[in-house]
Amino acid sequence: MTGKNQWIEHEYFRTYRIATRVESVSLNPFNYLRELEALFLEDGILEFAPSWQKDTALHRLIRYIADDFFSEDTTGPTCAPWGSDPVHPKWILPVDLALQLYGLSDEPEFFIPEDRNIVQGEDGIYRQVTPPWVENACYERYQYLRLTQVYEDLLARIAEEVFFVMFLNRRALEGLNRHLAGHLGDIDPAYISEDSMGLARLFSGPGELKRVRPPVWAKRAVFYRERGRCASCRTDLSGLIDTFPDSNYDHMIPLARGGLNDLTNLQLLCGRCNLKKSDRITASSKHYRRWY
Template identity: 60%
Template sequence: MTHEYFRTYRIANIVDAIMRNPFAYLHHLEGLTVNNGIYEFLPPWQKESALHKFIRFIADEVLMNDTDGPTRVPFGPDYLRPKWILPVDAAMLKYGIINEPLFFIPEEFDRTEAPDGEDEPPHTNDPHHVVNACYNYLLDLRWTQVYEDLMSRITDEVFYVMFLNRRALANLNEFLARYVGEVSRDFFDTDEAPLADLFAVDGELKRVRPPMWARRAVFYRDRGRCTACGADLSGLIDTLSVGNYDHMMPLARGGLNDVTNLQLLCENCNLKKSDRVVAPSNRYRRWY
């Protein structure tokens, strides 16, 4: 994948800040969890992981907030009198999704009389007409393929940056576990029986072995070493060491079968941890 890093670190910082104290942002996170929103996180080993879903939700909120003001980005060769576009169009241009802006922020006229030769004034004396125009544009844009393509690009880049941060991943999974732990199999309708079958008991998902792609991702992220004690698990130095793919948030506590909920532990550290909630190590190997 190629990276353009359009607001990547800004969105990553927002995601990390929210995950450090999610209950301070519950009102903003309702779209993820209310009205059975938690059900989307339940199927095991989705490549669009829990972190992908969360990033997409936050990125959409950031772009929507840009319409309140609105946030303006200059466009065009005239530096003195540029046209103004929204960051969402600037992002689509940056990623090569579009070749020209789809929307220009209208000027803030302050008149109610029609110009000469026109039947209607450009707008009424509404102080909110610019914000409303930007907001309506983004509402319509969210239903298009170009917006979906933009969300995928932004989400992939932020995921790439954040997947290394086990503490942030653990915080995310701890937040979601509170909702998974409240799910009863009696909640599901008849047509939702496959979701009910995912649970061993109420509030606890069945254990499903991680697929190869998830194990490889976690193994290389953690450099083939136990994240707790640092033991080599590659088999190159010590052929007797056994690697375990541990759920940072245990299934018994509402954890997900999700790549963002895994860490690499040696057999001894995994047995010591058991089904307890233990903060993952924040030690990482230097690049050089």
């Protein structure tokens, strides 16, 4: 990669909040089946099948979760103050705030209508409630944005940032890949529809993708994440003449178990540990070398 693609400018908009949800989903997917449903509808898992996409499985899940948050914001709704008057701010949706932060929009195009009803509850106590038409207007704004390119661009920026902080988390990546492997394992390439024949050719058999050598960019990313050490026994591999031999790059979830050819499914292992692990799934290591 050259030029500006090597650099990202972080705004850290909800980065850790999204990362926390993505981690929970990855480690306990069965608690989130309803939320994840749409991701795997109509063989959605096939979008994860092409090898070594720079738009990794994690990027896809992050966008999906970030979109979910924006949808949730419309109930309530969640408001962010906008404007130079701190006493009487206008209110905008977090998605409109994010568009401003990332410079994807010049001016907010939608302000949350200010209308509250005071309602007396059964207990005799009065409460402020948002009338349904306000939430509906917010939801319509969100639905409108979802069809636009700026929204796609926004999700892409958020995905880059969350990926940046989550790529270190082998356990979460392993959990995500384990879950995806469960879905991929159900795919029989013989039944993939004619117009997706290209996808069928990615498979070596039912529920198993063909082995494709990881490209140098993927190996480099994993090598630097592990800081040149075997993720299992910590052997220093940085002195090897060829630092990127295929035999050091292990699919955490093996292809034979439905694993993906995806950056998030790779770890650096010394030859001995890789041989020992073979086609088994072993828990990824929790240890990381200190920065200093």
